[in-house]
Amino acid sequence: MSKILSAVAWPYANGPRHIGHVAGFGVPSDVFSRYMRMTGHDVLMVSGTDEHGTPILVAADEEGVSPRELADRNNRLIVEDLVALGLSYDLFTRTTTRNHAAVAQELFRGCLRNGYMVEETTRGAISPSTGRTLPDRYIEGTCPICGYDGARGDQCDNCGNQLDPTDLIEPRSRINGETPEFVETQHYFLDLPALADALKQWLDEREASGTWRPNVIRFSQNILAEVRPRAMTRDLDWGIPVPGWEDQPTKRLYVWFDAVIGYLSASIEWARRTEDPEAWRQWWNPAASGEGEALSYYFMGKDNITFHSQIWPAELLAYDGRGDKGGEPGEYGSLNLPTEVVSSEFLTMEGKKFSSSKRVVIYVRDVLERYQADALRYFICAAGPENQDSDFTWSEFVRRTNDELVAGWGNLVNRTASMIAARFGEIPQAGVPTETDLALLATVEQAFGTVGDLIGRHRQKAAIAEIMHVVGEVNRYVSEQEPWKLKADDERERLATVLHVTAQCVVDCNLMLSPFLPHSANRVSAVLGGPEVAPMPVVEEVEDLDGGPSYPVITGDYRSAPGWGRTPLVVGTPIAKPTPVFTKLDVTVVDDELARLDQ
RNA sequence: GGGGCGGUAGCUCAGUCGGUUAGAGCAAGGGACUCAUAAUCCCUGGGUCGUGGGUUCAAGCCCCACCCGCCCUACCA
Numbered sequence: 001m002s003k004i005l006s007a008v009a010w011p012y013a014n015g016p017r018h019i020g021h022v023a024g025f026g027v028p029s030d031v032f033s034r035y036m037r038m039t040g041h042d043v044l045m046v047s048g049t050d051e052h053g054t055p056i057l058v059a060a061d062e063e064g065v066s067p068r069e070l071a072d073r074n075n076r077l078i079v080e081d082l083v084a085l086g087l088s089y090d091l092f093t094r095t096t097t098r099n100h101a102a103v104a105q106e107l108f109r110g111c112l113r114n115g116y117m118v119e120e121t122t123r124g125a126i127s128p129s130t131g132r133t134l135p136d137r138y139i140e141g142t143c144p145i146c147g148y149d150g151a152r153g154d155q156c157d158n159c160g161n162q163l164d165p166t167d168l169i170e171p172r173s174r175i176n177g178e179t180p181e182f183v184e185t186q187h188y189f190l191d192l193p194a195l196a197d198a199l200k201q202w203l204d205e206r207e208a209s210g211t212w213r214p215n216v217i218r219f220s221q222n223i224l225a226e227v228r229p230r231a232m233t234r235d236l237d238w239g240i241p242v243p244g245w246e247d248q249p250t251k252r253l254y255v256w257f258d259a260v261i262g263y264l265s266a267s268i269e270w271a272r273r274t275e276d277p278e279a280w281r282q283w284w285n286p287a288a289s290g291e292g293e294a295l296s297y298y299f300m301g302k303d304n305i306t307f308h309s310q311i312w313p314a315e316l317l318a319y320d321g322r323g324d325k326g327g328e329p330g331e332y333g334s335l336n337l338p339t340e341v342v343s344s345e346f347l348t349m350e351g352k353k354f355s356s357s358k359r360v361v362i363y364v365r366d367v368l369e370r371y372q373a374d375a376l377r378y379f380i381c382a383a384g385p386e387n388q389d390s391d392f393t394w395s396e397f398v399r400r401t402n403d404e405l406v407a408g409w410g411n412l413v414n415r416t417a418s419m420i421a422a423r424f425g426e427i428p429q430a431g432v433p434t435e436t437d438l439a440l441l442a443t444v445e446q447a448f449g450t451v452g453d454l455i456g457r458h459r460q461k462a463a464i465a466e467i468m469h470v471v472g473e474v475n476r477y478v479s480e481q482e483p484w485k486l487k488a489d490d491e492r493e494r495l496a497t498v499l500h501v502t503a504q505c506v507v508d509c510n511l512m513l514s515p516f517l518p519h520s521a522n523r524v525s526a527v528l529g530g531p532e533v534a535p536m537p538v539v540e541e542v543e544d545l546d547g548g549p550s551y552p553v554i555t556g557d558y559r560s561a562p563g564w565g566r567t568p569l570v571v572g573t574p575i576a577k578p579t580p581v582f583t584k585l586d587v588t589v590v591d592d593e594l595a596r597l598d599q
Numbered sequence: 600g601g602g603g604c605g606g607u608a609g610c611u612c613a614g615u616c617g618g619u620u621a622g623a624g625c626a627a628g629g630g631a632c633u634c635a636u637a638a639u640c641c642c643u644g645g646g647u648c649g650u651g652g653g654u655u656c657a658a659g660c661c662c663c664a665c666c667c668g669c670c671c672u673a674c675c676a
Contacts, residue, residue, distance in 0.1 A: 012676050053676060124674080137675050154674075165674090192673095215603060222602060223673065231674070255676070306673060345604085346670070353669095383612085388605060389669065396611070399625070407638055415635035422634080462613080465623085479640040484633070580636050 002292040005283045006033040006045035007263040007338075009300035010095070011082075013049040013074040014059045018361045019392065020347040020354045022085060023380045024301035028344060028460060030087045031381065032297065034515035034534065035455045038564040041292075044283050046266035048093035048100075049075045052239040053255030054135055058175055067238045071096060072551075079539055079552045081364040085373050086518045088537050091270040092554035095262055098546035099272070101240045103265035104258040106330060107319050108188075108232075109243050114327025116191045116318035118229060124187075125153070125165050125180040126235055127173055131250050133235040134173055134180050141168030188242065189229035190257075195314045195323040196227050202313060202337050209340075211457070213387065216302075216343045220309035230311070232257040260312035263298075264335070272545055285333045295339040302343045309341045342458050345385040349392050350597070359597065362392070372583055374517040375401045381464045381516045394593040398585045409471050409513070410582035412478070416502050417527045417578040419483055427503060427529065427573045428496035437501045440477050444470055444505045445566050451512050452564055460516075467512050474505045503528055504569050511562065523581045529573035535560050 009025040011017050033045045051071040060070040075094050082092060093100070111117040125134040139153035144167050152174075153165030165171060166182055173180055192199075203224065207217050232254045233242050239252030264284065271280035281288040283296070298308045320334045321327020329335075346353070352360045367376050379400050383390055420427065433441070447470045454463035483502075486495035507528055514521035518534030525533045537556040544550060 010676095014676080050676075054674095055676060133674075135674050135676095154672095219603065219671075223671095226601095226673085228673080234674085254674085259676080302671070303676080305671085307676090310673080348669090391611085393611095396625095399611095402636095403625070406636065411635055411638045413635095415639075417635090419634050465613085469623085475639060476641095478634080479632075482632080482634090484635095578635095582636080584636055584638095 002041050003283045003289045003294040004033075004036045004041045004043045005263070005267070005294070005296035006036075006043055007296055007298045008045065008047035008089070009298075009304055010048055010050035010259055010262050011078050012053075012055070013051045013071045013078065013094075014055045015074060015356060016077050016363050016365055017081060018354055018356070018363050019367060019376065019380075020349070021301070022082070022364055023347045023384045024344045025299045026082060026085060026087050027377055027380045027384070028342070028386070028458070029297075029299035031460055031515045032299070032455060032458065034088055034518065034561065035452065035564065037558055037561045038515070039452065040563070042282070043090070043558075044267060044270065044280075045088060045090050046092070046263060046270060047089055048091075048095060048262055048266055049078050050255065050259045050262070051075065051094055051096045052252070052258060054133065054138065054236065057132065057236070057238045058138075061175070068096070076552055077365070079554055081368065083537050083539050083554050084368045085364065085377065086534075086536055087554070088518070088535065088556055088558055089554045090556070090558075091266050091273070093266050093269055094551060095258060096548075097265075097269065097544055097551070098548040099269045099544075100258070100262060100265040102546070103268055104240050104253060104261045105243045106332065107261050107264070107315060108253065108257070110319035110330035111190065111315060112188070112243070113330070114318055114321045114323075115325040116194060116323055116327070117188045117232065118191050119186060120189050120229070121184055122187055122231065123166075123182055124185050124235070125182050126185070127175065127178065128181045129176070129178060131235060132237065134175075136165050138174045139165045139168065139171050139180055140174050141171040144169055185235055187231040187233045190232045190311070190314060190318065191229050191323070191325075192227040192310070192314055193229065194325050195317050196224060197324060198317045198322050199224055199310065199313060202317075203309070206340070211340055213343065213458070216305055216309070216341055219305055220341070223306055223310060227310070256307055256311060257315070260307055260315065264332070269545065273542070281333070284335050286336060294336055296336055298338050298341050300341075300343055302345055305341060305343050308338065308343075313337045345387065345389045347385045347392055348389055350394075350594075351391055371401075371585070372519070374520045375405060375582070377517055378405050378464075381460055382468075384461070386459070386461050394590045398587060398589050401582070401585050404468060406582045406584045408468060408475070409509070410580060412471055412475050413506055413510075413524050413527060414578055414580055415478065416499070416506050417575055420499050420503060420575045421577045423495060423499070424575070426575055427569050427571050428500050429571045430500035431493035431497040433497060433501065436477070436481075437497060440473065440505060441501060443473055444508045447512060448508070448565050455515065464513075464516055467509060471509055474502065474509065477505075478502055500569065500571075504566075507569060508566055511564075511567065520581050527578045527581065529570070529575055531562075532560065533562055
């Protein structure tokens with residue numbers, strides 16, 4: 001039994017999240033975590049909303065509200081969406097808690113104490129009216145290379161060249177049009193070159209494990225070749241105060257410095273809310289995990305790889321004093337580096353990149369209001385951007401739902417329960433099984449091994465495809481056995497056997513599907529008189545542990561999850577005529593949704 | 600500019616270490632069945648594996664060049 005940390009990317013709270021986000025980190029991390037719990041591991045699944053940084057400030061200013069108000073509102077929306085999807089977080093919190101600020105500052109102090117946080121003067125753009133950092137991408141002007149008027153400070157979209165914002169002719173702020181001021185400013189830089197050897201050693205070990213997706217490990221090794229110190233503070237009045245610079249209210253920690261610390265701070269917050277406030281150490285300190293090992297899996301979209309395979313491990317190494325400059329760990333002790341960075345690619349939408357501003361977007365909320373959560377989960381699991389970009393189209397969503405979920409799996413459940421209800425009213429006792437019966441039972445039981453292995457290797461598309469293949473085998477068995485023809489008295493034992501075998505296989509398949517489709521797994525189990533098989537998360541309103549404002553969290557008790565393997569049917573369990581678990585979609589859904597996009 | 604990914608049936612994709620006749624689902628055509636949400640099951644047709652070279656007894660897979668699409672590029676998060 002291992003301690004498994006499921007570290008799930010923190011959704012940014014500048015607005016509601018779209019289905020591309022939950023396809024990238026949400027559903028895959030939940031499938032993995034649910035499966036790991038079923039195989040007996042101690043899983044700690046943490047995340048929260050990321051609420052600092054310039055974009056939130058900009059969005060708040062546009063609405064005329066405070067950044068805290070904007071973050072509060074979006075945090076609540078995101079919490080509601082994620083819990084409705086059934087994502088089984090042990091704790092989904094936020095970066096604006098006092099606990100998080102304290103942990104982030106402790107990490108900062110540790111990096112500073114060990115000499116990896118270096119103060120340097122740099123030249124940066126600020127907004128003259130607010131004094132805030134103006135990130136490169138918020139500056140636009142005329143490209144000095146091609147003359148294009150809408151070039152951004154970091155890159156010209158017209159000619160594709162990378163730019164420095166000081167190169168731009170007639171630079172202006174994209175936020176309010178004013179001319180940015182380039183000023184000398186003091187910042188703390190994380191000394192990545194002093195950590196590069198340690199990072200390389202860690203990445204080489206990880207590569208040798210052979211578990212990382214090839215493009216993720218390659219990309220990570222690649223960006224290590226040209227590391228430079230990176231600023232970890234900003235001229236901003238929204239964020240976590242910089243230790244030692246409390247007298248400078250416009251200096252804050254860089255949002256990415258604190259966001260990745262969320263994995264640790266959320267683990268600590270989770271422990272502080274249990275009876276053992278030190279319990280988090282079992283997932284983080286090498287010596288504290290007990291008999292098993294402590295493993296950590298980080299789930300995100302590919303745009304986040306650099307922060308999880310470079311910045312975050314660099315912060316951990318610096319805090320632990322494991323870089324070229326040496327040092328000692330702080331009060332949290334030596335902290336485990338990521339076991340695996342599990343990055344997905346991007347989901348596109350009818351062939352185009354998601355873009356809120358261009359209205360190329362489908363919000364999680366809108367899908368959940370109109371369709372079953374498990375229909376979305378099924379699409380993501382079966383056709384998501386696991387290894388390469390994949391495309392969401394409404395026609396494919398309708399097809400997957402109707403042909404695979406409803407007609408393939410749902411119909412098998414329904415025909416099985418209907419026949420048992422009509423002929424026995426309860427789970428019948430099986431008679432002597434035939435070779436065919438035994439072969440099917442063996443095929444299905446063996447699938448636990450192959451499917452589990454695939455999930456453990458983050459090959460979820462192959463895993464769910466394997467289950468659906470087995471579902472097809474069971475459908476074929478039913479068609480070949482033709483139990484509806486077994487009507488004579490002397491055929492009743494054979495009928496009982498066929499239906500018992502079928503029901504057992506359905507229960508098995510349902511258990512295998514439960515990490516993917518938790519909502520419907522519970523309903524299918526109920527149809528066949530079984531218990532809840534997929535514990536669900538809940539939203540709780542909690543007090544800040546250190547005196548801040550209260551907020552909603554996602555949490556849950558997932559200990560009742562059944563083991564990963566066959567649970568024999570209980571003969572005599574009453575079975576009623578079923579109502580369908582899955583909703584078939586009308587083909588007009590496609591046109592309706594496409595019309596909605598064009599509005 | 601640099602780095603990476605992809606191009607396989609009408610569509611969406613799988614294809615392990617180079618090894619027999621390149622697979623699945625959907626769509627199309629035909630049939631069976633009636634337990635089930637008109638669901639299910641069987642059969643059939645369908646391929647110059649982006650292009651051109653190379654290595655090899657053997658290439659979808661390895662090497663080189665090119666074409667097309669996409670992603671990342673470290674101060675957006």
